[in-house]
Amino acid sequence: MSRPIVEMTSIAPTVSALLGLPAPSSCRGAPIAEIVAGGPAERVAIVAPDALGEYAWGLWQSAMPFMQSLHARHSLTVRSVMPSITPVNFAAMVTGTDRAGHGIGTWRDAFACETLFDVVRRAGGRSAGVGMRGYTGGELLAPRGDIPGRVEEHADDAVADRVLAIARTEQPRFIIAQLGCVDDTFHALGPSSPDVVPMLRGTDARYRRLADGLLAAGYVMIVVSDHGQHDIPNPPPGGKRGTHGTDSDQDCLVPCTWTRA
Numbered sequence: 637m638s639r640p641i642v643e644m645t646s647i648a649p650t651v652s653a654l655l656g657l658p659a660p661s662s663c664r665g666a667p668i669a670e671i672v673a674g675g676p677a678e679r680v681a682i683v684a685p686d687a688l689g690e691y692a693w694g695l696w697q698s699a700m701p702f703m704q705s706l707h708a709r710h711s712l713t714v715r716s717v718m719p720s721i722t723p724v725n726f727a728a729m730v731t732g733t734d735r736a737g738h739g740i741g742t743w744r745d746a747f748a749c750e751t752l753f754d755v756v757r758r759a760g761g762r763s764a765g766v767g768m769r770g771y772t773g774g775e776l777l778a779p780r781g782d783i784p785g786r787v788e789e790h791a792d793d794a795v796a797d798r799v800l801a802i803a804r805t806e807q808p809r810f811i812i813a814q815l816g817c818v819d820d821t822f823h824a825l826g827p828s829s830p831d832v833v834p835m836l837r838g839t840d841a842r843y844r845r846l847a848d849g850l851l852a853a854g855y856v857m858i859v860v861s862d863h864g865q866h867d868i869p870n871p872p873p874g875g876k877r878g879t880h881g882t883d884s885d886q887d888c889l890v891p892c893t894w895t896r897a
């Protein structure tokens with residue numbers, strides 16, 4: 637089944653529209669009509685499974701029944717901005733513009749434009765970026781939020797725990813989180829390897845837990861990846877089996893779904 641394709645630059649204005657706030661000032665995308673049609677929201681959380689692209693989703697979605705149940709109701713395809721790497725696309729999610737506009741090539745760079753964190757703060761609200769130390773979530777996003785979101789433990793469950801704790805106790809208007817171990821597993825094993833399935837089953841259970849907690853705390857939860865991955869043909873022994881960064885559909889097309897109470 638082919639689904640509508642929207643641009644990664646549409647995520648930020650969608651969050652703004654849901655929250656009833658202006659889009660970040662350098663935003664180039666338009667709000668995603670299918671998501672905004674659900675009406676305004678007091679709180680929005682983006683939880684991104686890093687590198688879970690359409691390619692791997694197409695192969696392994698039967699191992700992710702909860703995610704399938706979300707896509708059965710709401711499903712889009714999003715196209716990453718170039719290059720199809722993590723900091724560039726998380727920066728696009730929070731600014732609505734591409735690398736030339738937001739200035740982020742690595743997580744050490746400074747934003748060259750306004751972000752959703754700024755927009756929410758200017759409106760008197762608070763936000764949080766959540767992710768592991770040494771990853772875009774912990775290094776690029778967490779310092780921009782108002783609530784500490786950098787996770788020291790190297791585990792996606794620790795990221796999910798932090799998201800749920802922040803949602804329950806602080807209730808900021810905007811949360812964005814990165815589940816970075818998904819990308820690590822695809823790099824190590826290759827996105828088409830059946831060996832990735834146990835990780836995806838765990839990820840699916842994590843999303844069920846995230847949805848339960850986030851919806852109870854009044855959030856719209858958006859699930860969208862930053863980029864996909866493709867298999868490395870004939871990898872050297874012990875070498876990486878998956879990668880990304882090109883403009884291919886395998887690297888750039890990612891599934892998006894959302895849910896709300």
Ligand SMILES: [Zn+2]
Nearest residue numbers: 687819823880
């Ligand atoms: Zn990667």
